[in-house]
Amino acid sequence: MAVSDITITEYQTARLKEKAAAKSINEEVGFLLRIMGERGDFLRAKLRRRKVLKLKSSTASVARAFTVEEKAAMLAAAKACRSRSIYPALMLALHAGLRDAEIRGLQWSRVNLEKAVLTVAESKTEAGEGRTIPINGDALAALVEHAKWYLKRFGTMRPEHFVFPFGKPQPTDPTRAATTFRTAWAKVREAAGVTGRWHDSRHTFITDLAESGQASDETIRDLAGHVSKQMLKHYSHIRMEAKRRAVDALSVNNTKPPSSRVVQAQQSLGPPS
Numbered sequence: 001m002a003v004s005d006i007t008i009t010e011y012q013t014a015r016l017k018e019k020a021a022a023k024s025i026n027e028e029v030g031f032l033l034r035i036m037g038e039r040g041d042f043l044r045a046k047l048r049r050r051k052v053l054k055l056k057s058s059t060a061s062v063a064r065a066f067t068v069e070e071k072a073a074m075l076a077a078a079k080a081c082r083s084r085s086i087y088p089a090l091m092l093a094l095h096a097g098l099r100d101a102e103i104r105g106l107q108w109s110r111v112n113l114e115k116a117v118l119t120v121a122e123s124k125t126e127a128g129e130g131r132t133i134p135i136n137g138d139a140l141a142a143l144v145e146h147a148k149w150y151l152k153r154f155g156t157m158r159p160e161h162f163v164f165p166f167g168k169p170q171p172t173d174p175t176r177a178a179t180t181f182r183t184a185w186a187k188v189r190e191a192a193g194v195t196g197r198w199h200d201s202r203h204t205f206i207t208d209l210a211e212s213g214q215a216s217d218e219t220i221r222d223l224a225g226h227v228s229k230q231m232l233k234h235y236s237h238i239r240m241e242a243k244r245r246a247v248d249a250l251s252v253n254n255t256k257p258p259s260s261r262v263v264q265a266q267q268s269l270g271p272p273s
Contacts (some may be wrong), residue, residue: 003036005046012055021199022055029053044159063203064196066094069202073192080191083184084153085171088139088146090188093201095139097209097224100198104177109159120225131225138161150174178257210235211242 008029015025033040047053066074071094075134078087092098093252098106102120110119116135135143136176150157154165166176168183185198206224209215215223217232 003032003039005043005050005052008032008043008047009052010053014059016055021197024199026054050144064200065207066194066196066200070192070194070196074188074194077188077191078184081184081187082147082169084146085178086181086184086188088142089164089181090201091139091142093198094205095136096133097202097205098133099202100181101226104162104164104179104181106163107159108157108161108163109161111143113140113144130175131222134222138178206231206235207238210238213239213242213246215239 007202010027012029015028016022033044042051075087075090075094078090081087089096089103091145092103092106096118098120103170105121106118107121110121112118113135117132118135119132120130147157150163153171154161158174161174162177164178165174167173171178183200189195202224206220206227209220209223217236220232220235222261242247
């Protein structure tokens with residue numbers, strides 16, 4: 001069956017019925033059109049003329065960042081969960097910024113525990129494919145423990161094997177990728193008393209990078225893959241707030257909020273001459 005503009009709009013409708021976010025659907029359609037080459041370019045233009053190329057994102061689906069306390073509660077709940085995959089998977093979302101599909105599609109050939117680095121293979125965006133991400137100490141410890149369990153479970157870790165294997169409730173086939181973390185994630189959220197989407201873990205990773213003061217826009221793009229201009233503006237705002245907190249810590253006159261201090265300074269200078 002040939003893909004047409006009608007096929008794509010029907011797909012959009014079906015995904016909406018599955019409660020998928022408009023942003024996710026737009027990324028999926030965009031990826032499909034890119035791999036279709038010239039045919040995809042033709043369909044993109046046709047859908048744009050019909051004004052149905054992209055679905056409008058709901059403000060209710062705006063990403064949020066988990067707090068330090070929420071992250072700690074979620075990770076503790078994930079460690080206690082029956083699923084052996086959810087804890088290392090959550091660590092990769094929070095500490096490496098991997099998307100759900102990128103985590104599930106990760107193979108051992110893409111993970112170098114000795115050098116503490118991983119490479120993303122397929123991604124929803126061209127910018128996301130092939131990106132290399134350093135594995136920090138916390139995530140590395142989680143992956144090492146996962147690897148030990150993996151060897152005990154399957155007896156081997158072949159390069160083509162998936163880091164998070166297929167099977168429910170326990171993994172049974174390392175040659176196939178896990179299909180979803182949905183059930184385990186729901187249990188983790190409930191146990192931790194946290195509300196939010198799985199994708200918010202990736203948003204938390206990027207927000208933490210921005211707040212660290214160590215990551216430029218280019219570094220964020222390199223680590224996270226595609227980041228929209230709108231979100232980069234958001235992270236730039238977060239970075240400025242982090243810088244302000246840093247310099248405010250040096251001041252003895254920082255009892256008032258920044259906006260109040262700025263107004264007070266302007267008033268003391270008087271009107272411009």
